[in-house]
Amino acid sequence: MASFxxxxxxxxxxxxxxxxxxxxxxxxxVVVALGRDLPAGRREIDASGRLVLPGGxxxxxxxxxxxxxxxxxxxxxxxxxxSAAAGGTTxxxxxxxxxxxxxxxxxxxxxxxxxxxxRVDYSFHLILTDPTPELLERELPPLVExxxxxxxxxxxxxxxxxxxxxxxxxxxxxxxxxxxxxVHAEHNDLIEFYRDALLAAGLTAPKYHGWVKxxxxxxxxxxxxxxxxxxxxxxxxxxxxxxAESAEEVARGQARGLKVWAETCPQxxxxxxxxxxxxxxxxxxxxxxxxARTTADQEALWAAIRAGVIGNVSSDHAPSxxxxxxxxKAHGEDAPFTKVPNGLPGLATRLPVLFSEGVSKGRIxxxxxxAITATNPAKLFGLHPRKGTIAVGADADxxxxxxxxxxxxxxxxxxxxxxxxxxxxxxxxxxxxxxxxRGTVVCDGGEIATAPGGGRFLARDPYPLxxxxxxxxxxxxxxxxxxx
Ligand code: DUC
Ligand code: ZN
Ligand code: ZN
Numbered sequence: 001m002a003s004f005x006x007x008x009x010x011x012x013x014x015x016x017x018x019x020x021x022x023x024x025x026x027x028x029x030v031v032v033a034l035g036r037d038l039p040a041g042r043r044e045i046d047a048s049g050r051l052v053l054p055g056g057x058x059x060x061x062x063x064x065x066x067x068x069x070x071x072x073x074x075x076x077x078x079x080x081x082x083s084a085a086a087g088g089t090t091x092x093x094x095x096x097x098x099x100x101x102x103x104x105x106x107x108x109x110x111x112x113x114x115x116x117x118x119r120v121d122y123s124f125h126l127i128l129t130d131p132t133p134e135l136l137e138r139e140l141p142p143l144v145e146x147x148x149x150x151x152x153x154x155x156x157x158x159x160x161x162x163x164x165x166x167x168x169x170x171x172x173x174x175x176x177x178x179x180x181x182x183v184h185a186e187h188n189d190l191i192e193f194y195r196d197a198l199l200a201a202g203l204t205a206p207k208y209h210g211w212v213k214x215x216x217x218x219x220x221x222x223x224x225x226x227x228x229x230x231x232x233x234x235x236x237x238x239x240x241x242x243x244a245e246s247a248e249e250v251a252r253g254q255a256r257g258l259k260v261w262a263e264t265c266p267q268x269x270x271x272x273x274x275x276x277x278x279x280x281x282x283x284x285x286x287x288x289x290x291x292a293r294t295t296a297d298q299e300a301l302w303a304a305i306r307a308g309v310i311g312n313v314s315s316d317h318a319p320s321x322x323x324x325x326x327x328x329k330a331h332g333e334d335a336p337f338t339k340v341p342n343g344l345p346g347l348a349t350r351l352p353v354l355f356s357e358g359v360s361k362g363r364i365x366x367x368x369x370x371a372i373t374a375t376n377p378a379k380l381f382g383l384h385p386r387k388g389t390i391a392v393g394a395d396a397d398x399x400x401x402x403x404x405x406x407x408x409x410x411x412x413x414x415x416x417x418x419x420x421x422x423x424x425x426x427x428x429x430x431x432x433x434x435x436x437x438r439g440t441v442v443c444d445g446g447e448i449a450t451a452p453g454g455g456r457f458l459a460r461d462p463y464p465l466x467x468x469x470x471x472x473x474x475x476x477x478x479x480x481x482x483x484x
Contacts, residue, residue: 004032004041006439008398011047014366015054015389016375024052026396029438034392045434045441047400051366054374055090055120055397055435056351057388059381060182060239060263060314062343063094064114068159071341072326074319074417077117078452080347083317083416084120085443085450087348088399088432091378091387091458092120095152097127098135100159104128105139108148118455119442121397123381125150125182129159131166136173147459149382149466150180152239155221156188156289167225171234172479180381180466181229182237185221185246186213186290195338204336206283207276210291212337218290219245226253226260232479233468235259237380240316242268242290243297247304254309259469261380263312264301266346266353267292271422284328284340285420288318302363311376315350318343319418327419344422348414351399352407356428360403382460396439405431413446 004025013020013034025033025041063080065073075083084092096111098104104126115122126148128135140151153170154160162170167183174181194212198204203211222238226249229236241247241262253260272294275286286292304310320341321327331339351373358364364372378388386395407413409423435443442450472484 003039006043006045006396007038007041008045008047008052008400009038011050011052011400013052013390014370016367016371019366024390024396024398026439029396029440031390031392031394031396034390045400050433051401051403052390053088053370053399053401054389055399055437056088057091057374057377057383058084058089058315058317058347058350059093059312059377060265060316061092061094061347062318063092065095065097067341070326070330071320074321074327074345076417077115079415079417080317081117081119081452081455082448083345083348083414085435085437085448086413086415086446088351088401088435089347090120090397090399090435090437091122091383092347093123093125093150093381095127096124096148098129100129103139104135105143108143112457115455115457117452119450119452120437120455121387121458122455123383123458123460124148125152127152127160128162128170131162131170131173136169140173141177144177144179147461149178149460149462150182152182152184154184155225156184156186156191161188164224164228168228168232171229171232175232175234175468175479178462178466180235180237182239183225184239185218185225187217187221190217190220199336199338206281206287206337206340207273209287209337209340210273210276213289213291215243215245215293218242219249222246222249226250226258229260230256230258230473233470233472235466235468237261237263239263240265240268240290241301241310243293244300247300247309251304251309257469257471259466261312262310263314264310265314265316266350267344267422269298269301270353270357275422281329281333285322285344285422287328287337287340287342288316288344289342305364305368305372311372312380313350313354313372314377315346316343317345317347319345319416321418322420345414345416345418348416349409349421349423352409352428352431353423353426355430360429379465382463382466383458387458396436398436399432400434401430402433403430405429405433407431415448
């Protein structure tokens with residue numbers, strides 16, 4: 001009788017700490033053995049000449065979220081999870097959003113229903129747009145207790161943004177409840193001042209999206225939210241750090257010993273302001289926030305990754321279609337940049353683009369690649385060691401990777417609901433060939449191998465990494481109203 005449900009044989013297993021040639025034995029979706037010459041499994045997968053990586057953990061994905069006006073998120077959980085699987089990602093964290101002036105609990109329940117179509121495992125961040133005492137004191141505690149252990153706030157975007165006073169209340173609530181706060185940090189009033197001036201000057205083409213939010217907009221706000229988090233001794237993650245100056249703010253906070261973490265995204269490592277200036281309306285495909293920056297910023301971000309300042313590279317997958325009445329052209333081909341929905345598809349391309357630009361081009365090593373795409377995000381969001389590594393006892397979420405395979409990215413490879421990829425025509429070296437979620441092959445040779453569904457919700461228990469330090473900058477603890 002076979003000892004294992006499945007054996008992945010003859011591969012080179014890579015984790016954030018080691019590279020080892022060994023087989024992987026799987027029973028009931030869990031890794032139960034790592035070793036040479038394991039006995040036969042009911043299913044055998046030959047990984048000769050391949051790397052076997054922990055399945056990617058993408059902790060910033062907008063899936064089937066309601067959008068503004070005629071615009072629509074181009075993915076369902078069916079298509080988004082297909083693109084995750086095709087790109088070697090086996091866990092996503094996406095967003096259940098409180099409607100402004102509305103309740104969150106109903107939205108969370110409805111989002112759980114939608115997510116049942118996911119092929120990959122998933123967890124939710126809770127977006128707070130209206131942090132009233134009722135929300136923070138009554139609605140939120142049971143939701144966090146049920147495993148939604150991260151909150152997101154926006155400091156910009158009409159309809160989503162919170163004031164500094166509200167942000168402080170969210171930070172205080174998160175500290176009490178044991179949740180991590182993730183922050184979209186851009187200075188709203190400054191953006192609006194720039195916006196009004198640009199529109200008044202008749203500067204409306206897609207490239208002016210870059211002008212409306214220069215680096216100072218993000219740098220100031222990154223500094224501000226870190227200061228607020230420091231004052232309340234509340235751990236935070238800064239989302240989508242786009243360039244050198246914000247990374248420097250994060251590094252300064254970390255050097256002071258603060259629990260401040262940061263992510264960046266492949267688009268900030270590969271795209272620049274020039275992409276928003278492509279001919280015609282093409283630049284709209286590259287409208288996302290914060291905006292793409294310079295090649296010097298890209299090098300600074302790689303350096304921040306190597307230094308450990310930025311420990312997580314997520315996709316910020318936020319797909320719109322380009323064509324059609326609900327996508328980038330929803331307001332026409334001459335629409336001002338202010339009317340173009342923000343975001344781009346990136347779930348499927350996150351790992352290949354990062355591997356190619358990072359590992360294949362020698363900017364980072366394999367261990368760093370695994371750390372920033374799987375292990376660190378799993379740790380930061382309370383999913384490790386079940387997710388984010390290959391170890392006995394971990395879920396058998398695996399990506400079998402061909403490090404030599406050369407692929408020209410084209411949209412039809414990606415399985416998402418968008419009709420474009422910002423990386424169309426990009427040549428990459430290194431590609432996922434087979435993806436397993438808890439021992440089940442979900443994508444093989446670019447073909448999706450399972451029907452929608454099968455993914456599981458990952459409730460996240462309290463975990464020590466995001467416990468407050470117990471250190472305040474003054475003699476008073478303003479969260480609990482007692483001496484520090
Ligand atoms: N920026 C965000 O903050 N969220 C989704 C899309 C985007 O570009
Ligand atoms: Zn954001
Ligand atoms: Zn986002």
